[in-house]
Amino acid sequence: MRRSWFLIIAATLGFLFLYIPIGSLILFSFNESKLVTVWAGFSTKWYGELLRDEQVLGAVWISARIAFASATLAVVLGTLAAFVLVRMRAFWGKPILRGMTTAPLVMPEVITGLSLLLLFVSMERMIGWPAGRGMVTIIIAHTTFCLAYVAVVVQSRLVDMDESLEEAARDLGAAPVRVFFDVTLPVIAPALVAGWLLAFTLSLDDLVVASFTSGPGASTLPMVIFSKVRLGVSPDINALATLIILVVALGIVIAGLVMRRK
């Protein structure tokens, strides 16, 4: 195959387009000046400022707890949904369940957020729960849309799995629950890990749904970042971005090493 200079140049420009913004975020986090766009010497003072910002630190803690809870719930519910869709024989509710696990993937966030908020308000009036809005309502909202992503990941793994393994276990007299925990679950475990990480990232990243379903005192990290960013560019946000990129890069390297060892 001949070498195409057009393709090489286009791809190089494309990758520059993808990475220049990230590079500039990192670069200007070490800038001495408050102006994020003019270089005025190397400094790490914005990192110090960030680590003293209690609003940001509090929001990191809230977001981490929300993401952990929603990812875990989403993996349990998403796996159940995927199992019903792939392994169970057809019944009246299956098309409905299929629709309900795919629709959240294409639903605009503003609609998901508004509709859940309206539901929470009506539920509170009718049954008194959830009393007010805060972390619990955000966790419910995040679980609902993350569940759909987990279901997609787990479904594809279940489809690829060799069903004769489960049949063999059943023929040897194992009860369905035992077959699931001893045979199915270990085989689909990598998909559960991938789904959990995806759900965790999506929850950590969400601004819109959290803004609708949050209440006073439960500002997530994206909500705090958004309110700061709206006032203009500030170097401590660059420092935060750099730390996030560092954590993600580390996570991916560790995940890569673990996968390679397996």
Added chain:
Amino acid sequence: MSRRWIVIAIPMLWLGIFFLLPFIEVARISLVDPAIARPPYTPLFEDGAFMGDLENYAFLLSDSLYINSYLSSIRIAAVSTVLALLVGYPMAYAIARAPEPRRTILLFLVILPFWTSFLLRVYAWIGLLKGNGVINNVLLWMGVIDEPLVMLQTDFAVYVGIVYTYLPFMILPLYATLVKLDESLMEASADLGASRASTFLRITLPLSLPGVVAGCMLVFIPAIGEYVIPALLGGPDTLMIGRVLWDEYFRNRDWPVASAVAIAMLLLIVLPILWMQKMQERA
């Protein structure tokens, strides 16, 4: 038998309550009037009488703001999708043709930004596009321009933001179809004397059409409901339906009109999905 139903009931109940029921709520509240009360809307049934009407929908049709933002969402999403295709196709093709170890690394580099914060990636463009931002400073320093270009708070900035954040969703399906293409077809075309352009237009492009359709949908559908990108990069006159819904709720506190906007917006999302399903059935 009963265990089977428990397994079915748990996800069904969760999604029924927290996904289906909310839409019934949106539909219900889109039919009532706003009120100065808690919650800020009137009941749909009062003393057994049905109190709903289509006033909110009539309002959406009468005020040009809503129709304009509806049309402008479609325009902005469509332009961004075409731009993402133009940027993404050569990248996907180059990755598909790269030799093996390099191919995996390049593919990884495409996905990597997706795992970092979406909000912060949009924020990065504020620093680049500002009047005294990085791009203007570089261009001024090189002498290409004499005074800073106005790029932030324009539709252009919104296109850049959408293409930037959704590019991986364009590249991945394109790559998936291009990597499976049989190279001997292209070689045969070249041997028979076709030019590169002609081989591309008559062989490669038609065969990669499923990837093009999938990639375009994955960019177009989320772009149409986008809130963050027009809010941070767009100007005050960059109208998008997601932003209008946000403002109706957070700024005007008009829950019934916000609900009517949500229902109207759903139609905007459902139509391209139905179209794509039809395309897939034909393929």
